[in-house]
Amino acid sequence: MTQQSFIRNSIPLPRHTYEGEEYFCRFAPRIHRDARLSDAGSWQCQVDFLKSSNDARAGADRNKDVHSYAVGCINPVVGNFTALCACEALSDRLALTTYLVEYAYIHDDVIEYSEKKDESHLQKANEQLMEGLTLEGDKSRGPKSKDHVQRRQLQAKMVMELMEVDKEQAKETLRLWKEMSDVFVQIRDMKFTVLDDYLKFRVVDAGCPWTMSLLCFSMDFKLTREEEKQTADITSAAYDSWVLVNDYFSWEKEWSNYQSNGATGVVANSVFLFMKWHSIEKEEGKEMLRKEIISREDKYCSLKDDFLAKGAATEKTQQWLELLDLVTAGNFAWSMTTARYRAGAPDVYPALWKHCADKESDTESLGRPI
Structure with a gap:
């Protein structure tokens, strides 16, 4: 018997906003009906x-250009x-969820564009940004x-509001957040020789387990340990x-930053690794990555089809797979079009900042809830 879809709170993303040569994902993105709540959460965090x-x-003034x-x-x-990746979120949790993701993006940039880039200063900055996101109190x-x-x-404020809504899920989210922040600094000094070794760390560095927990x-969704296994x-x-x-x-942005910093060290990006491993130019490296993405998506779909064909999927595991499809599509459409990665892409942040530029502090x- 076919399991019922859990789609309730989202609508299809209009195709004209994402379709084109660059969208080579096989899944179609959806967006939350109350997407405005996500933007409100983002802006409050900013x-x-x-x-x-x-x-x-x-830091913002130093990096204004x-x-x-x-x-x-x-x-x-x-x-x-x-709104894209959590398109089936409960509306009353959407702003809080987005607030935390927004903070994570700001955290990445504070580290990435730190005035002092030696490891000790990066570690200190990372600790300052994360020290209160634990259940251990101020030490x-x-x-x-x-x-x-x-x-x-x-x-x-973030910890308290998470805990008030769902104490157990909050603990798991905070644990995974710390794990992600620890790897974020470490991965820049690591040497990889095969892609799978890189991905083991990069998956944590990019926050995949943390994001899915959030x-x-x-x-308000949870798999059992057996279903996770x-x-x-x-x-x-x-x-x-x-x-x-x-x-x-994100490759062009990261390559530009690498060049601006004197082309020293490594870039935590598979294009850079392909260039190094195969002695090829960056254009060839990016084309190699495109093929790898298609291959990895094929593998995901094959594993999913095999699992479903066995007929042992529970309602929750089927919904989990549907959620993975939605995140795959939402992440792709967003990454392809965001000004965070693409120079010249439409960007509302400058206008938002201009709106409150007359206030030095807020x-x-x-003290306001999220």
Whole structure:
């Protein structure tokens, strides 16, 4: 008997917004009916983070000529990242979910565009951005600066609201967030010789397990341990394809940053690895990546079809596979069109910032619920 779809809160994304040569994904994206709530969550996070901290404002000013700096989920072409990937979220959890994803994007940029790029400073910046996103409380000693207090207030707000909604899922999300932040710095110093080894780390670095934990929170959805085990290989194949899609569309931005930094070190991107491993130019490396994405998506679909053909899928595991399809499509459409990756793409962030530029701070927003 065919299981009933769990589609309730989303509509198909208009085809004209994403169809074209660059959209070589086989799945069709959908978007949440209340997508405006995602944009509201994104913008509140931007105000809370960047307008309540002198350090944050200094970083934004220093990087004002970097077109993608602090560009998060909002995308005027296809819609907000979370509205696409969490298109079946409960409406009352959509803004909070997006707020957390937006913070993660800002976190990445604060590290990526740090004024001091040696490992000790990057580790310190990473710790400051994550120190309050645990259940362990404040372990720091000595007097606290105003920036420190406000940063901790912001982090505490996220933790508190997550815990109030779903304590157990919140704990898992926070655990995976810390795991992601730890790998984010480590991966830049690692040497890889085969793609699968790279993907094991890159999947965590890109936040795939964390993102899915958060999307499950947004939907009040949870697999049993046995169901997770049954679908683990399929899930892993989906994660691999998402990471490679991210590499594909973010490549030009990352290559430009690499050149600006003196072309030293490595780029955590599979195009860079292909260039190194096969002694090829970047154009060939990107074409090789395109073929790899198609191959990995084929593998995902094959594993999924084999699993379903056995007839042992529960209602929850079938819904999980449907969710993976939706995220595959949403991530692809968003990554292809976002100003975060693509220079010259439509971008609403400058206009949003201009709207509140007359205010040096907005600390009152930290006290407002998400």
